[in-house]
Amino acid sequence: MSKNLITGIGGFVASHLADYLLANGEEVIGTCRKNSDLKKIGHIREKINLIQMDLLDCENCLQVFEKTKPDYVHHLAAMAHVPECEKNPRGAFETNAGGTINILESIRKLREKDEKYNPIIHICSSGEVYGVVKKENLPINESNTLNPANIYGHSKISAEFAAKAYNKKFGLKTIVTRTFSNTGPRRTQLSAEVNFARQIALIEKGEQEPVISHGNLDSMRTWMDVRDCARAYYLVVRRGKPGETYNLAGNEKRTIEQVLEFLINSSPMEDKITKKINLSLVRKDDIPFQEIDSSKFRNETSWVPEIPFEQTMNDLFDWWREEVKIS
Numbered sequence: 001m002s003k004n005l006i007t008g009i010g011g012f013v014a015s016h017l018a019d020y021l022l023a024n025g026e027e028v029i030g031t032c033r034k035n036s037d038l039k040k041i042g043h044i045r046e047k048i049n050l051i052q053m054d055l056l057d058c059e060n061c062l063q064v065f066e067k068t069k070p071d072y073v074h075h076l077a078a079m080a081h082v083p084e085c086e087k088n089p090r091g092a093f094e095t096n097a098g099g100t101i102n103i104l105e106s107i108r109k110l111r112e113k114d115e116k117y118n119p120i121i122h123i124c125s126s127g128e129v130y131g132v133v134k135k136e137n138l139p140i141n142e143s144n145t146l147n148p149a150n151i152y153g154h155s156k157i158s159a160e161f162a163a164k165a166y167n168k169k170f171g172l173k174t175i176v177t178r179t180f181s182n183t184g185p186r187r188t189q190l191s192a193e194v195n196f197a198r199q200i201a202l203i204e205k206g207e208q209e210p211v212i213s214h215g216n217l218d219s220m221r222t223w224m225d226v227r228d229c230a231r232a233y234y235l236v237v238r239r240g241k242p243g244e245t246y247n248l249a250g251n252e253k254r255t256i257e258q259v260l261e262f263l264i265n266s267s268p269m270e271d272k273i274t275k276k277i278n279l280s281l282v283r284k285d286d287i288p289f290q291e292i293d294s295s296k297f298r299n300e301t302s303w304v305p306e307i308p309f310e311q312t313m314n315d316l317f318d319w320w321r322e323e324v325k326i327s
Contacts, residue, residue, distance in 0.1 A: 002071045002072060003027045004029065004071070005065075005068055005072070005074070006028065006029070006031070007031045007076055008031070008076045008077025008078065009032050009041060012040065012186055012187050013182065013230065014030070014077075015040035015041045016184075016227055017074060017076070017230040019044065019227075019230065020231055021234065022044060022048075028047070029070060030048045031050075031064060031077070032051075033052065033054065055077055056094060056102070061103060062110070064106075065107060069119075072119060072237045073121045073122060074233055079092045079095040079152075080126075080189065082128070085151040085152040085155065089151045089155075092152060096159050097155055097158035099159075100163065103121070104172060104174070107119065107172060108170050111170070118171070119173065120237040120238075122176075122233060122236055122237050123159060123163040123174055124177055125176050126153065127181070127290065128287075129146050129148050129156050129157050130144055132147070132288065139292055140290070140291065141293040141295075141296070142245050142247055149285035149287065164176075175240045177232070177246050177297075178245065178247050180222055180248065180290060181221040181223050181249070181250070182224040182225065182226050182250070183223065184227060184312050184315055184316055185319035187316060192214070192215065192259065192260075194316070195213075196259065196263050197263055197316050197317045197319075198320050198323075200264065200267050200273070200317070200320075203269055204321065204324075205325070210269060210274065211274050212260065212264070213278040214260060214276070214277060214281060215282040215283065216282050217256045217260060218255060219287065220253060220254070220255045220290060221256070222250055223250050223254055223259075223312065224249055225305065225307035231303065232301070232303050239300060240301060246294070246300075247292055247294045247296065248294055249290075250305045250309075252305075252308070254309065260275070263313060266313070266317055267317075
């Protein structure tokens, strides 16, 4: 049985990755901060070895790795909300770049004591590192210029560079994934589709007027189900190549407006719902379109997305209906 450590176990993708690992008979160690919200892993909490770890405390990180010595590390903990990063750039870099360095440095120090210990380390980055890409440079592959449009993207590039440096200088088996637009049940971060699902659920419950507040609807995204993403993360540490970077994206291209219309049409309230733009939801650094080349990852791991767009959105919507009932 392989031993897997997931940082930020209470997070959206992390919870689904833990589900997948457990379903495949794997041991799961999950790190979290003190007072972390662990609701997303409530159904599997007793099956996970939970350990408190402060990413910003290198000594604490080292103690955790000395105690657990995982075979695979999935570093998913991050400050990932773009507006939050814009408000707190220092915190974004300290968490996303500094926290990654503390993970890598802990493993490097362990290897000084035991050179045979050399786990596969998956560093989860983001498609945000590419920023706005001109149409003539599409589809986006791993050799595209890195040109992030926001603080979050810049902090993730710094984490990537740290992973590359520790691979080349110290021989750590780091692998970077750049993930694009994954969503599904348990997603709470207020991305557009989550905002829509939540609002419609509140309208159905009678707690909101039948008006959907929205930002820019013209942007196009390539959507991927979080459960396909979890399966990809499982494969990347087992079939991917240390030192490499992989784009990870689905097949389903939809505009934000098409997502909104699908969710509205999935509601019995569809005939009563109207839409209204909210300028505070319009991001100045919004990426207008995405077209992703993830063939490198697919060819090396044999991964393909399996869950259709319609199921992803329906499952997200149903999850939010339940959340609204509870609240």
